[in-house]
Amino acid sequence: MRKPSRRCFLAGAVLGSAACRQDAGARLALSGEEARTLEAICDRLIPGDRDPGAVWAGAVEFIDRQLGGPYRRYRRAYGEGLARAEALSRKMFGKPMDELTDDDRLAVVQRIEQDARPFFEMVLAHTMQGFYGSPRHGGNRDYASWAMLRVPASPVRGRIHYDLRQGKES
């Protein structure tokens, strides 16, 4: 049984825990279970080590946000692919993917790469975007990947610094 999150616990206190448990951790586009599976995959695509990995940097948030926008057309492929990944995990190790050890997760991801190539390539590309792309889209938290690569954040130059509406690095 999954340990309820703080948010779920608090919400559960009000709404009744059954409803909450049905979709704990749901995001904008992804269900709670989908998000957890995706997180487990992203975690092996770009693992955390001495530098943050894809999960810490917000790759799942990035993908989730895009699935409600420019990546709307991939929503169905994510639903099917993540369900398949979850089924594979239960078949191989008898557990949901987010409860596996790092090595077992890796084995599942490797199997996905072999057996569900288009889904794997899609998730890989989007995870790279969420880790190495601009933070304005929900990933690359605090420019974690750029700091790792020793790429300085762009200095404020030119005329764009008069645009203070967005407040973020431009």
Added chain:
Amino acid sequence: MALAGVDAVVIGAGAGGGVIAKELATAGLRVVLLERGRWETAWDDRKDDLRNQRTSVLGAPFGPDDERNPRVAVDRRGRELVVLPSDGAYQNNAACVGSGTVSYGAMAWRYMAQDFRMKSIYGCPPGSTLEDWPIAYDDLEPFYEKAEWEMGVSGDVAPDPFHAPRRRGLPMPPLPPNREYEILKPAALRKGWHPFDIPMLRNSVPYNGRGPCMRCRWCVGFACEVNAKNGTQNTVIPTALATGLCELRTGAMAREIVLDSRGHATAVTYFDSDDRLQTQPARLVVVSAGAIETARLLLSSKSRLHPNGLGNRYDWVGRNLQGHAYPRAVGLFDFDTYDDVGPGASIAICDFNHGNPGLRGGAMLANEFIRLPIQFTGMTPPDTPRWGRAHKDYMRQFYRRSIAVMGPVQEMPVFEARVELDPRVKDFWGIRVARLSGGRHPHSVEVARAVVQKAVAWLQEAGAIRTWNNVPGLELSAGQHQAGTCRMGNDPRTSVVDRNCRIHEADDIYLADASVHVTNGGFNPALTILANAYRVAAAIVKERRA
């Protein structure tokens, strides 16, 4: 209700259309310049590594928008796909005021004299429609010079012994070298090659009232924040508007060129920015919508005298679609090569544009623009994992220790690489969309394979500890360098426009974009499009005065 008539309607405010509008308006003609996109600036399209002209995974910010402008792409296996501007197979070129000249890297190449005589020099390979241009380099030379000085080009081509004769140098010196330049230049000299500073439509010093390049890493694919890249949007188009004789209408999607019963152009119909159908009468029409959209508009403009589309009596409109085969070599180093000094691309050689044994043509080779981290993620050696711990280590180890050298290989035109009107799919306005099919000639791939070996050798000489290369295959090639679909020629049976880029059998309709290029040089085509537009405008003005 028809709008008030003008002397000329120019369709498309990109490289060609911007120049035409300026030249005609300053010669006293009343001009309407139609542009389907918007007037984009760096303010609108902020530095976004996932949403720019080069990496458009989250959208194509310089237009056209994904919602209204599908195309159909037919792949090599015959599968049809409806594609959007942000998809690679769409072969997008920017749709905005300035078009590609807003977001380009701004390389400003003159084609070499040989590039206009490819068939005479090399002979046509089987399966190609290779032909000479009906004009020579010398016909274009004064207009290359005009483009360089009016719009502003920096660089130093003097050390390049292969370039065609020129009467005048470039108006601005090159930018100071970056680190890749310092590494690559001595290596090229040791190989006995002739490296030089890439000519660019980029201010290295103040010019035309605008400041110099600030050396940032957000260059190719982005609008310049300090307006140091020179495109038509900040040079000739403002000049055209300042005459008071040119009106620019943005958000204007051309539907059809209307002819009278004797075949003379009378008007252009278009959907305005509120999607209302408008009729703009004009005595003269110039189409400069890019090789794909120009062909689409001509094919859409059917009339009694042109039942298969304007200028398409012999089925040449939309044919010979080409771009460049771009092979790339990457080298990894055991010292830092990255200095964060933009634009990155700085040094080139033209030693392999021609004279490659047994091959037709070749390519200029230059170092690549600065690679943003997301662009480097896919640049792994063949045996390096594309993900996981090893890929992350690779990124950490080599992001700042890599150099890429690439070049635009001149392609052999293929008749079956083409733009048609799709029989089923229509755009938002109900106009049939472009359907792209066919592929690259095998010889172009062969040339790319040979030329990339020179790039590899260059990197090795420069001290690379590891090199590899990528060569494109037989897939259709067009993209931002799209060209060839309305070939210029003397014979109306094998070309669409005459040497002055007037449509055969349609006296008052001209084309001014890369669609008229017979071949596309081993170079980025922007300066040639600009120069040819100056030449076409001069012919139009001369004709009007006669």
